[in-house]
Amino acid sequence: MAKVELKNVRKVYPGNVEAVKEADLVIEDKEFVVLVGPSGCGKSTTLRMIAGLEEITEGEIYIDGRLVNDVPPKNRDIAMVFQNYALYPHMTVYKNMAFGLILRKYPKNEIKERVAQAAEILGIGELLDRKPKALSGGQRQRVAVGRAIVRQPKVFLFDEPLSNLDAKLRVQMRAEISKLHTSLQSTMIYVTHDQVEAMTMGDRIVVMLDGVIQQVANPLTLYNKPVNKFVAGFIGSPPMNMLIATIVAENGSLRVRDDAGGFDLAVADVHKSALDSYAGKKVTFGIRPEHVHENPNQIAEAGTSITANVEVVEPMGSEIYLYLDIAGTSATARIHASAEPKVNTDHIVDIAMEEAHYFDGDTDMAIV
Secondary structure (H helix, E strand, O other): OOOEEEEEEEEEEOOOEEEEEEEEEEEOOOOEEEEEOOOOOOHHHHHHHHHOOOOOOEEEEEEOOEEOOOOOHHHOOEEEEOOOOOOOOOOOHHHHHHHHHHHOOOOHHHHHHHHHHHHHHHOOHHHOOOOHHHOOHHHHHHHHHHHHHOOOOOEEEEEOOOOOOOHHHHHHHHHHHHHHHHHHOOEEEEEEOOHHHHHHHOOEEEEEEOOEEEEEEOHHHHHHOOOEHHHHHHOOOOOOEEEEEEEEEEOOEEEEEOOOOOOEEEOOHHHHHHHHHHOOOEEEEEEOHHHEEEOOOOOOOOEOEEEEEEEEEEEOOOEEEEEEEEOOEEEEEEEEOOOOOOOOOEEEEEEOHHHOEEEEOOOOEEOO
8 A cells, every 4th residue: 555645736727726725745554534625625636636637736746655746647556436436337347347457458367356356345246247227326336446446556536436325325335435444454535525424434634625724633633623713613513603702801710702792601711821812802712512501490500501592493313403593693502302492482501611612813723
C-alpha cells in the first residue's frame, strides 16, 4: 500500500475560479481518510487530482514517495470507485471485474483467482454470470468495488459511491466498505457530502469549505474540539445550536447573555479563563442538541435554564427532537421520549454549560 502526500496543491479553472486552495495533506499508509464538505467545497476535485483525472495548477502530489504530477492515471497504481458504478451493461459481472486485468494482459489463471477472491470478500460469488441489469443497486455497487479490488492497487479512491442507494442500503454498504478496509489493510480516500458517513467510516476526516481544508482530525476530535464555527455546525446531526450572545462580567463572574433577552447563562468555571478577555464582546454560543436537557419539574434554574417556545416535536423512538424558538433564534434539543412537550407552548430546558462551545464573533474561530 502507499502514503499519499499533497503539498500546496491548487486547482484554478478558467475564469480564475479557484476550486482548491493550497491543500496540504498527508494520508498515511493503510489509513482510511474521508474528505467531507458541502457541494462545491473542492473535495471531489481534490480526489480527481490524486487520481490524475484533473490537472493540478500548482503544487505536488506524491504516491508512495513518487511524484505523480505528470504520471497518467493508468500508471499511478490507483483504483477508483465512482458514484454511478460505470459498469459495462453488455458484460457479465465476471467480465466487468476482470476487464481491467484483461487489458493489462494478465494470465487467465491469475485473473480468475483475483476475481474469485474479490467476489468472496464481497459476497457476490453467485452473481458472476449475471449482467448489471439483473442486479440491485447494492449488488452493482459491490461489483464496482470488486473491480477495484482485483487491481490490487496502492490506493483506493471512492467518489460518493453510496449516494445512489436508499437509506437502509447505504448503512449496510458503509459497514461493508469499513470491513473491507480492515481486511485489505489498504490506503483508502473516500469523498462524501454526508457527515454521518464521514464520522462512521474515517480514521481521520478532512473537512473542506470553499476549496480550503478547515480541519483534519479523527471523528471524535472533530466533534468535541472543532476549530471553527463551520466545522462545529457541519459535524453532528442534528447540528450544533449557534446563538449570538455577549460575554458579560458581573460581580466577579462571567455570563453569556442574549441581547434579545432569550437567555442569561453562567459561564462554566472550566471556560472562564479563556473567556476573560472577551468580556463585553460578541461571541457565538454553541451547544449541541444532546446537551440541551429536559427540565423534569419545569422550574427554571438560574444560570443554566432557558425558556423557549416549542415549534415542532419530532418523536424518534427512544428520544424526541424539539425544535425551539429562543427569542427569535431556532434551536434543537434531544430529550428523552418520556417527556410530553406540546407544540406552541413554552418549555424549560437545562443547558449543560460545561459542554458549551464559544466562537469569536469576528473570526468564527473557536475560543473554547
